[in-house]
Amino acid sequence: MSIERPWLDHYPEGVPAEVDVATYRSVAAVFEASCETFSDRPAFRNFGHTLTYRQVDELSRAFAGYLSGELGLKKGDRIAIMLPNLLQYPVALFGALRLGLTVVNTNPLYTPRELHHQLEDSGAKAILVLDNFAATAQKALDGTKVQHVITTAVGDLIGFPKGAIINFVVKSIRKEVPAYDLPKAVRFKDALSRGRAHAMPTVDIQPDDLAFLQYTGGTTGVAKGAMLTHRNMVANMLQTRPWVANHATPGDETIITALPLYHIFSLTVNCLIFTSLGGLNVLITNPRDMPAFVKELKKTSFTAITGVSTLFNGLLNTPGFETVDFSRLHLAMAGGMALQRAVADRWKKVTGRPIIEGYGLTETSPVAFANRVDITDYTGSIGYPIPNTDAQIRDEQGQPVPIGEEGELCIRGPQVMKGYWAQPEETSKVLSADGWLRTGDIARMDASGQAFIVDRKKDMxxxxxxxxxxxxxxxxxxxxxxxxxxxxxxxxxxxxxxxxxxxxxxxxxxxxxxxxxxxxxxxxxxxxxxxxxxxxxxxxxxxxxxxxxxxxxxxxxxxxxxxx
Missing domain, CATH: 3.30.300.30 (ANL, C-terminal domain)
Known part of the structure; x- marks a missing residue:
């Protein structure tokens, strides 16, 4: 089936039709290159405390040393990370990826039943969990392959005395840590100390090795683990970087990271892409506390922010948001759900900047479409397929529909997942032998190749x-x-x-x-x-x-x- 690509004529200047997705062999290689180039630049900030790229490099080495030297975890083993946006997250993430482990991102708000399913299904051997959710982990572990539990408190990497004060407030004043009993659990800070005694082994990570089991579909049945390889994740970083290249200066970006890093949108766009650009991720641990979120924004000179429509709407409805300094903001990016015009229009009025809407799925690592970054107003579309990405609108029989007609959006590209973990039947329902992914979204495409999502097929x-x-x-x-x-x-x-x-x-x-x-x-x-x-x-x-x-x-x- 021949593919027409009218969108290529409408790409921003300097964006190629194809990028070399083999530039890096692994996510770990991208991270290590950034640590070398931007070593003294700030990398992650949380509760006012900042880690530089050099510090994240050293801490992730120590964590990798613990996982390999003390726990004996090897390439291909799965580790679950059950954390909100805290400094511990990137340290654990990059430590695990550098060892060739597969990261199982886990929602801290899971019930014991949901967590048990994910741990059992993934075969995870270890879990890192915040104290606040350790009671859930305790109830979920029976019958799983988890042999090692690492626990941590909110302020563990914030430094003394602030970190200790935060931990006291969370546990003793706010009473946010339910009692739990995990007698063999090791504290995260102890794991780092013990890990420093072990050299991080050199691991040959191949592009087709699994970087993540990213669970999806829990709201529409039993959650499935999308197998995202290092090639998938690296490809999506490299496909997206030229899209924002004229609007992002390496080593000079500060992005507000309010969406949880365990979610694929925030993981790829905020953590990985902005890390590859030497940017600073300002981690918002609890974005539901909108007044505190706005207070943090007032203290931060930020250049970029990501969110879903409801998050932008929540900020706009929070007193004081209109007095935030938006003078350096040049990238506001939305995904995850349809961006509503009413929200986009209000955002532009208050901040002076448009929201750039994109589109993707867990199964596409996630970015597949994006509006041009130089738009000035809401377009109502998800933009164009990004480099190396093919897209078609197809009917129920799998045939392309004429321009302007509605059908199911189908996508092919190097960012499309390998399949669902241990579920070949579910994989075959959405992924064809020649690599086309059925998204389940109803869309239409205009003559320029710009796509418009109508709705989820199941929600019609x-x-x-x-x-x-x-x-x-x-x-x-x-x-x-x-x-x-x-x-x-x-x-x-x-x-x-x-x-x-x-x-x-x-x-x-x-x-x-x-x-x-x-x-x-x-x-x-x-x-x-x-x-x-x-x-x-x-x-x-x-x-x-x-x-x-x-x-x-x-x-x-x-x-x-x-x-x-």
Whole structure:
């Protein structure tokens, strides 16, 4: 099947159609090159404490020394890292990757059941866990292959006395560390001390070796481990770097990292790409505390920030955000969910900078599409396929559809995963023999190769035979000045098959159901209008703040089952 690539004519100046993704053999090689080039530059900052590239190099060597010299872990073994954004994360990450271990990124908010599944499925031999979540780990370990547990406290790498004060406050004042009993666990700081006695071994890491088992799909069934190789991750770094090259100065970037590093978007874009550029990652441990987040922004001269639509919206709705100094900001990048125009427009008005929207999946390491960095306003699109990436919109039979028509977005490129860990059947459902990934997203592409995501295939609502896309409904309702957040889902209806139900968090407490219905009547055609509206104090969200429509749908189905 021949592929047309109209997008190449619309690339920014200096961006090639293809990059040499074999420039580095591994993620570890990229990291080591940055440590050499930018040794005295700040690399990671958290709670006001900064580690330079040289310090992260030394600490990660010590951690690797402990894992190999004391625990006997070898290339190909899996290690789970269960941490929020703390300085311990990059130290552990790069230490593990330099040994050729496979990192199993683990959401600290997992329940014992979810954690047990991930540990059992991955076959992880070791886990590094924050004290706050060690009680969950304790309940999850039985029946897994985990032989080694390393525990750490929030302030362990912050230095004395600040780190000790933070740890005291977290444990004794805020009571955020539930009691746990892991008698054989080793403290992270002790692991570093013991690791310094062992030289980090030289490991031959091949491009096709697994760098990450990145679990995905937990909200749509049992979570699957996407096998991301060193080639996948290095390719995505090298594909994306020229895209921002004219807007990012090596050794002079400071990026706000509020999305968790265990999430693929933040892991690749913030941690890996900006590390390869010698940038400083300012780690925000708890972005849900918006007032504290804004306070941190006021203390930081930052040049870049990433987020999802809900995070940008949350900042805009936090008092004091408008007084942050945005004079150095030149890159605000969104992904993970649809960027809503209402949020993008407000962001531009407050900061003077547009949000650059991109698109990707865990299965694509993650970046596959991006808007040009020189756009000045919201485009409504996810932009163009990045270098080395092919894309097509296909129908149910797998055939390309004409320009402008909707279908499933399919992607091929060096960033596409190897498959799902130990799940060949699930892999074959989404990945063809010739490397095409079915994304499950409904999209259309214009004549220039610019793509527009319509919605998730699974989230589409069928009202009397008409396709209704929640993204469109939500984007429209978000323009109402009294609405802070909204989710639209399909619920069963005996007359129409399905109808739209809205879940709304109010910005204006006086907003009524009737007023919102009137607004929808003015702005949406009949079959798209919500039949049901429910006001809530909050909406269920994923670890990165993505609204979980699936949970809302499941709630509605349970209510219906209870009635019948």
């Amino acid at each position: 609502i069928l009202v009397s035979g008409f396709n209704v896309y929640p993204n469109e409904i939500e984007a429209t309702v978000m323009h109402h000045p009294g609405v802070a957040e909204v989710a639209a889902v399909g619920v069963d209806d005996e007359h129409s098959g399905e109808v739209v139900k809205l879940f709304v968090v109010r910005k204006d407490p006086s907003l009524t159901e009737n007023a919102l219905r009137d607004y929808c009547r003015e702005n949406l055609t009949g079959y798209k209008r919500p039949k049901h509206i429910e006001f809530r104090d909050a909406l269920p969200k994923s670890n990165v703040g993505k609204i979980l429509r699936r949970e809302l749908r499941d709630e509605e189905r349970k209510k219906k089952s209870a009635k019948t």
